[in-house]
Amino acid sequence: MRLINTSTLKLEEFGPQNIPPYAILSHRWIEGQEVSFEEMRQSPPRGKSGYAKIKQCCELAKKEGLTFAWGRFHHRGVLNLSKVSIAERMSWASQRQTSREEDMSYSLLGIFRINMNLLYGEGGGEAFRRLQEEIIKTSNDNSIFAWNQIETRSPARLSALATTLSQFAQSSRIPVIPAGPTWPTTLTNEAINVRLVFKEIRGRRYGIIKSDSLHSLWDYAIPLEEISPNTYVRLRGQVLVMKSRRFYDAPAWKVW
Structure with missing residues (x-):
């Protein structure tokens, strides 16, 4: 499972046996402002409103004592869990x-x-x-x-x-x-x-x-x-x- 470090805003990966507590970013992406997994991993798009939401979520999570946060990213390929x-x-x-x-x-x-x-x-x-x-x-x-x-x-x-x-x-x-x-x-x-x-x-x-x-x-x-x-x-x-x-x-x- 990949989570966002609320201090570094970097993605970190965890196995099923050691997933830490995390905050959840609940939101809807705005057309053209979504943040993809690839962007978050390589070069965060700081000009997108979606990235601003992620930063705000991380700031709130840190105040609550949480080191990690989770958000559903826009993917070019979709895993169909249904x-x-x-x-x-x-x-x-x-x-x-x-x-x-x-x-x-x-x-x-x-x-x-x-x-x-x-x-x-x-x-x-x-x-x-x-x-x-x-x-x-x-x-x-x-x-x-x-x-x-x-x-x-x-x-x-x-x-x-x-x-x-x-x-x-x-x-x-x-x-x-x-x-x-x-x-x-x-x-x-x-x-x-x-x-x-x-x-x-x-x-x-x-x-x-x-x-x-x-x-x-x-x-x-x-x-x-x-x-x-x-x-x-x-x-x-x-x-x-x-x-x-x-x-x-x-x-x-x-x-x-």
């Missing part, structure tokens, strides 16, 4: 270690294109929950639910959302699972509403995350328990990968 699933992007950081537990989540804001407040002291679990909720608000990719919890010391009943990045360690091959406009996944103060198809597998009930794509080859089944009509909790256990079938029991809205 083709990489949420689950796979989570897996990239699943082995990461940070000195501040909240930075496990804060360091991912860039690759998910999320803006949220940095609240040091809230704890790593709360920061990760907020990150996932913000992702759900802006993405229609249901692969965010394709994480595993097989640790026997964990509670039998789990949240719909992962509690740690390590739960995505085995999710590097999960593709984008688009919910689509017909059955969007929505978030409320009490629950997550998601389209599921139910199936009994080996005497256990699973909710199958269905893709709207007719070309999807695989479905992903999550262990569930019904705790009240139309209300389910996730159970400890692995996500099952199944050959996709076009015809299951009638799909329905269910609430986690």
Whole structure:
């Protein structure tokens, strides 16, 4: 990950295991005034308004005690992260270690294109929950639910959302699972509403995350328990990968 040193205004590169805390420059580029990665690396365009914004961001970050800042640069070539699933992007950081537990989540804001407040002291679990909720608000990719919890010391009943990045360690091959406009996944103060198809597998009930794509080859089944009509909790256990079938029991809205 490349960050701007707030004192030197030079780019510095960090591996996934040692990303420091950083400020985020939230802005929109003005036509013709954008700063490219190549310019920032070789000869900063001091006459552009975009560069002035970067300097101002760095000055504010220094006052807050931050040594680095991040800004989305204009690239001549674009990495299309929309083709990489949420689950796979989570897996990239699943082995990461940070000195501040909240930075496990804060360091991912860039690759998910999320803006949220940095609240040091809230704890790593709360920061990760907020990150996932913000992702759900802006993405229609249901692969965010394709994480595993097989640790026997964990509670039998789990949240719909992962509690740690390590739960995505085995999710590097999960593709984008688009919910689509017909059955969007929505978030409320009490629950997550998601389209599921139910199936009994080996005497256990699973909710199958269905893709709207007719070309999807695989479905992903999550262990569930019904705790009240139309209300389910996730159970400890692995996500099952199944050959996709076009015809299951009638799909329905269910609430986690």
